[in-house]
Amino acid sequence: MDGLTQKTCTDTERASFAIRLEGISKSFSNGREPLEVLKNINLIIAEHAIVGLLGASGSGKSTLLNIISGILKPDSGQVCICGAGSDEFNEWRAISYMFQDDRLLPWRTAIRNVEFALEAGSLPKAERARRSRETLRLVQLEGFEEAFPYQLSGGMRSRVALARSLVTDPRILLMDEPFSRLDAQTRTLMHDELLRIHQLKRMTVVFVTHDVAEAVLLGDQVAVMSPRPGTIREVVDIPLGRPRDITQPEVTSYIQRLRALI
Amino acid sequence: MAELIEERTLVRPVSRKLRLDLLTQRMVLVAVVGGIWWLSSLSVPHYILPGPARVWEALQLIARNGDLWINLGITFWRVTIGFVFGTLVGLPFGIVLGANKRAGDFFEPVIPVLNTVSSAIWAIFAIIWFGISNATTIFVVFMTAMPLIITNVWQGTRTVNADFIELARVLRMPDWKVMTKIYLPTILPHFFSGARLAFGFGWRVSLVAETIGSSSGVGYRLRQAADLIRTDQVFAWTLTLVIMMATIEMGILKPLENYLFRWKKDAEEQ
Numbered sequence: 001m002d003g004l005t006q007k008t009c010t011d012t013e014r015a016s017f018a019i020r021l022e023g024i025s026k027s028f029s030n031g032r033e034p035l036e037v038l039k040n041i042n043l044i045i046a047e048h049a050i051v052g053l054l055g056a057s058g059s060g061k062s063t064l065l066n067i068i069s070g071i072l073k074p075d076s077g078q079v080c081i082c083g084a085g086s087d088e089f090n091e092w093r094a095i096s097y098m099f100q101d102d103r104l105l106p107w108r109t110a111i112r113n114v115e116f117a118l119e120a121g122s123l124p125k126a127e128r129a130r131r132s133r134e135t136l137r138l139v140q141l142e143g144f145e146e147a148f149p150y151q152l153s154g155g156m157r158s159r160v161a162l163a164r165s166l167v168t169d170p171r172i173l174l175m176d177e178p179f180s181r182l183d184a185q186t187r188t189l190m191h192d193e194l195l196r197i198h199q200l201k202r203m204t205v206v207f208v209t210h211d212v213a214e215a216v217l218l219g220d221q222v223a224v225m226s227p228r229p230g231t232i233r234e235v236v237d238i239p240l241g242r243p244r245d246i247t248q249p250e251v252t253s254y255i256q257r258l259r260a261l262i
Numbered sequence: 263m264a265e266l267i268e269e270r271t272l273v274r275p276v277s278r279k280l281r282l283d284l285l286t287q288r289m290v291l292v293a294v295v296g297g298i299w300w301l302s303s304l305s306v307p308h309y310i311l312p313g314p315a316r317v318w319e320a321l322q323l324i325a326r327n328g329d330l331w332i333n334l335g336i337t338f339w340r341v342t343i344g345f346v347f348g349t350l351v352g353l354p355f356g357i358v359l360g361a362n363k364r365a366g367d368f369f370e371p372v373i374p375v376l377n378t379v380s381s382a383i384w385a386i387f388a389i390i391w392f393g394i395s396n397a398t399t400i401f402v403v404f405m406t407a408m409p410l411i412i413t414n415v416w417q418g419t420r421t422v423n424a425d426f427i428e429l430a431r432v433l434r435m436p437d438w439k440v441m442t443k444i445y446l447p448t449i450l451p452h453f454f455s456g457a458r459l460a461f462g463f464g465w466r467v468s469l470v471a472e473t474i475g476s477s478s479g480v481g482y483r484l485r486q487a488a489d490l491i492r493t494d495q496v497f498a499w500t501l502t503l504v505i506m507m508a509t510i511e512m513g514i515l516k517p518l519e520n521y522l523f524r525w526k527k528d529a530e531e532q
Contacts, residue, residue, distance in 0.1 A: 148525040
């Protein structure tokens with residue numbers, strides 16, 4: 001995790017944030033001149049929060065997510081993950097990443113796909129299988145352990161991918177437009193599923209989306225990003241109760257407000 | 263949840279009737295070919311085209327005196343050794359050439375050249391280098407199988423999905439695990455079809471090698487029978503080979519492939 005400042009945090013810090021971004025900038029050299037993708041991003045994400053990174057394409061929101069995950073290194077600035085570097089905090093277990101597509105390995109059954117996330121570590125095989133089975137039950141896929149990806153519907157594949165990112169019991173779950181390839185109905189189901197699991201597991205969730213409604217329905221907070229170079233225009237709190245529904249007037253008014261900001 | 267699962271996942275009951283139909287068809291085919299053979303053999307001398315009965319007798323003769331099993335065993339052993347060496351060299355080479363672009367670009371012209379050199383030429387070289395010995399046949403099988411396996415494995419490495427590599431990286435998987443958990447399963451189907459091809463070719467070229475560079479084996483016996491104008495024995499040996507190859511193909515390789523690659527959507531079954 002090169003991009004991370006490893007940090008053991010005190011109890012007060014833990015109460016105040018899970019992720020802290022300080023002055024993150026990133027450029028890609030695209031041909032002749034460098035393209036500035038992110039410019040001086042500062043953001044504090046509280047523990048247990050669900051935070052949306054909302055922006056049009058080109059606003060650098062996926063890049064920012066990759067920087068938080070450690071896949072990408074920022075040119076300047078710091079990523080602090082609270083608790084990183086402490087003994088009980090094992091990096092690859094602490095942060096999970098869910099891709100835009102389900103990215104299931106076609107030659108593995110559902111349960112073996114979930115186990116894949118544990119195979120980088122050194123858990124014994126039986127323990128890996130036990131945890132994977134349990135996580136598949138959590139995403140309501142009991143009975144489909146031995147199914148191959150091609151035998152599953154889009155929604156079910158998405159559940160397997162979700163189980164794979166949850167099986168390591170992450171403190172932080174990063175999601176890159178995770179349900180954008182599903183149909184509207186299935187997407188709503190997956191939103192409910194994510195929120196239900198969040199109630200149980202209380203992991204911090206950072207998700208990237210270009211869908212304003214999705215941001216409002218899921219987020220405790222939404223960071224609105226503006227493009228070229230990507231900056232955070234405003235962080236909007238959404239203190240609405242759950243379950244939220246697109247037809248509720250409060251939800252609609254937040255959607256309009258955010259839409260005006262993009 | 264259950265209704266979400268798509269229909270094609272439900273176990274297809276392979277209809278018993280369909281299977282029986284297929285079996286009947288195959289038997290009719292064998293009967294037709296056998297019938298044509300028998301009819302044609304009636305009007306020509308037996309040293310040109312022996313009839314089924316004569317060939318059956320010849321087959322019984324070589325089976326009874328042990329000739330059949332000994333020579334079949336020797337040839338099988340040589341093919342297997344050549345094939346195993348071909349795999350041991352071809353598999354790692356294919357992976358390295360596929361994974362390392364510079365090495366791949368450099369060696370790219372070698373494979374087509376190896377593939378175009380006739381097995382007969384390898385056989386002649388083998389006789390010059392190894393004389394009349396087991397090594398001659400093994401070498402020819404090796405030189406035929408190895409480029410085939412390299413080519414297929416190499417192509418396989420090109421189909422490795424970069425997204426899966428990224429997934430493994432995000433999970434902080436070490437390189438060797440990426441190799442065994444992403445590369446190998448992707449390459450396996452390609453390797454398998456290459457190996458099947460190589461084994462089949464190996465059998466064919468082993469006979470060529472044995473006819474000119476050996477004093478035992480099916481190929482040697484074939485030439486001997488031809489020299490003595492024992493056409494019935496030539497037919498008997500040929501028949502044995504055909505039956506053996508068909509058994510290996512349908513009895514071992516095909517079921518193994520079906521099992522190993524059961525995760526693939528089977529286009530023709532939908």
